[in-house]
């Protein structure tokens with residue numbers, strides 16, 4: 497069946513609006529092993545903002561900061577803290593992507609426009625998704641510049657080595673009470689995505705907090721967006737804590753794939769990335785639960801890496817602490833060995849770990 501009205505090749509880039517892009521760019525280089533590849537700002541004729549483009553294998557992050565008080569970027573950072581503004585999707589036809597989605601009800605943020613420089617041309621268009629987050633369709637057929645027209649090549653001056661991060665596996669959104677189905681409908685009807693899985697509060701609840709989640713995916717499966725909403729529990733849901741501090745819906749975590757999680761997490765820890773702590777007794781019955789795995793148990797235990805199995809195989813995963821002071825955006829590092837799921841067997845251990853931190857912040 498070939499009726500995909502919105503074919504997507506993958507994630508083009510993720511753009512964060514941050515308070516200090518120069519310093520964030522160093523954090524992503526030194527802590528996560530990204531390479532600085534491009535820049536736009538006052539030196540390149542952009543007067544109101546500065547953007548740094550970081551790359552590791554197929555992942556491209558853009559860090560943008562405002563240079564003026566009245567900039568919408570400054571307003572965004574004041575309201576949400578550092579956070580994801582753009583989930584950019586790589587498409588073959590940005591104009592058609594925009595037309596197909598807006599005619600199905602997507603709210604337009606930017607009509608299709610083409611920019612060019614000596615490296616070629618790129619066509620882009622943007623639509624609204626949850627909160628103040630947007631999707632930008634990027635059509636970059638035969639563009640050979642470092643990022644987009646207007647950006648110059650820029651290299652970091654320090655010694656940076658990769659940590660083995662490969663590509664974006666999935667991006668999770670947190671939305672408000674009762675809004676999950678609205679956004680699942682949006683992805684199904686407006687973007688042509690399919691509902692992959694549903695988790696209710698029986699799957700995802702601890703003694704204290706609960707949440708519900710549905711995962712939507714595009715036709716070829718390259719794009720997977722789980723959408724969470726808070727559910728009633730004895731205490732405040734971690735999703736509610738996020739919504740309180742982000743002041744609304746937004747991206748909760750970005751999962752990045754590696755093909756050697758032990759190496760990647762060893763490197764990330766050495767460079768100062770902080771991870772959630774899961775108690776040692778998690779490992780007591782791990783092999784009974786997941787069966788044979790290729791990895792030795794001890795390094796997984798030492799690094800606090802979690803394992804889960806589904807019908808198709810298993811996966812290894814770990815979650816960072818939030819990467820800014822507000823308890824909002826964090827990262828997941830994931831290695832899939834056949835499994836296509838999201839680590840349901842780890843939800844309880846994981847949410848208890850988050851609750852311990854919520855309690856330390858006084859928000860449980």
Ligand code: FE2
Pocket residue numbers: 666668749751828838
């Ligand atoms: Fe995840």
